[in-house]
C-alpha cells in the first residue's frame with residue numbers, strides 16, 4: 001500500500017474564488033503549486049485532490065460542469081508534468097448532512113479504499129482548518145495549513161482541537177519541500 005498527499009484544490013493548487021470556481025476560465029493554477037506537484041510526482045506518494053464544491057448543491061453550477069473543471073485541471077497539470085492519481089469531490093451543501101463534505105473524512109476514506117492508500121503514512125494539506133480536520137479524522141500522519149487562498153485568514157481563527165499536530169506553511173511548495181526533505 002502506498003501513502004498519499006491529499007490536497008485541497010481551491011486556495012492550494014488554484015486560486016480561490018469568493019464566488020466559486022464556476023468555469024474553466026476561473027481556474028488560475030499557482031506556479032508554486034506546479035513546482036510542488038512536479039516534485040511530488042517524482043516521489044512514491046499518491047497525489048489525490050479532495051475538494052468541497054457546495055456550488056453544485058446550491059445549483060450555481062452543475063455536477064457535469066464541476067467534473068469538467070476537475071478533468072480540465074488534471075489535463076493541464078499533466079501537460080505541465082504533474083501526476084494526479086485521483087480527484088474526489090463533495091458536491092453537497094453544508095446542511096445536506098453528507099459524509100463526504102470536509103471536515104468529514106469521507107472523501108479521504110473513499111480514496112483510500114479505492115486507490116489502496118495507507119492513511120497512517122499520508123498527509124493532508126489545505127487552506128482551511130476544515131481540511132485539516134478531515135485529514136485528522138481520516139487518520140493521516142500529518143496535516144498542514146497553507147497561507148495561500150483562505151489560509152492566512154484561517155490562521156487568525158481559533159485553531160480547532162481536532163487537527164492533531166498541524167504545521168503551517170506559506171505555500172504548497174514550502175509544505176512539499178519540508179515533508180519530502
Ligand SMILES: [Mg+2]
Pocket residue numbers: 008009010011012016126127128149
Ligand atoms: Mg480551499
